[in-house]
Amino acid sequence: MSLPHALLTSLLEKPCSGFDLARRFDRSIGFFWPASHQQIYKELGKLQIAGWVTASATPGARGRKKVYQVVPAGRAELQRWVGCAEDPAPLRDALMVRLRAEAVLGPGSGVATDLQHRLARHRQQLALYRDIERRDFSDRALSRTEQLQYLVLQSGLDLEARQAEFCEKALHWLATH
Amino acid sequence: MSLPHALLTSLLEKPCSGFDLARRFDRSIGFFWPASHQQIYKELGKLQIAGWVTASATPGARGRKKVYQVVPAGRAELQRWVGCAEDPAPLRDALMVRLRAEAVLGPGSGVATDLQHRLARHRQQLALYRDIERRDFSDRALSRTEQLQYLVLQSGLDLEARQAEFCEKALHWLATH
């Protein structure tokens, strides 16, 4: 379970409110560990109780905004967790189940619908990753931190490209059989 | 949520008991939609209530064994579901979170441990898939059903190979920076 550590990582990059965290998640770590704002608020409460972050109310700012910051104990916990070895989370892919179902049901069962839908999604995600690549990781020397972040992005980039290719391959197979 | 449909697919391939289903899952559909026997028993109960499968007690067999079989309504439901388009389940990968954490924590945080562990796992899974490929999909003409099943296996094969490659790439990067 990595949500708390994903939050610690993001807060180390830049202390901010739960709301900001939720927004930043959507465009960075959230690609590899998605979380809704409801989950994030709840988890931030736990992080605070565990003594890994502190929350400071900012009366000057909007509403009842709180800014969270990682304390040394939180940094130590993240350090500890990074050194752990875990089995990868089991992958679940409904598309593969659909293809297996089509295999027993016979032709014309309609998997092509989902294949096309997913092809579009993967291309969309790929385009998004390429935008980020162009904006954040091109045309200049990268720091160590940035190089590692780029490595992670490349893994996403590669995954989406492969999945799009697989959809194309499967669609082509269906069209010719 | 695809578990019921994965079960229907597997039961269409061959009617059997919950126990057998759980075992077969571990070596086929379960690669793409894992499920424990506890989940399977519970879900089989629901499938029966929904009128998609029938259970027949087999007094001759071991213990209180029940054999489940898909009825036409169940086949129709599977057919319907195959035609649906869904967004892919969001992927969650703790390794990517660890790499992002190492990016902010700085060198020596110990991600290499998890990278090596996962590299071993991916190679192991790859070897398993290759065994299946050799045993079930080589050296003879494949039926349409088998060709589709092979397509699904190839997607797993490719995924594991890519993930192993990524681990190697990341380990190499870490060793040289």
Add this chain to the structure above:
DNA sequence: CCAGACATGTAAATTGTTACATGATTGT
């Protein structure tokens, strides 16, 4: 007769999703 595989479940805890609810601030 006993170990090991067969066989089926219940219960609790965790994690994640969806729906609902509220209120503050800023720009027009």
Add this chain to the structure above:
DNA sequence: ACAATCATGTAACAATTTACATGTCTGG
């Protein structure tokens, strides 16, 4: 004033994991 965005939460539900619990049959 009103809409949009900022901001923080609660509650109910669904799915998964882990731990527990029980009993049967087969081979040695």
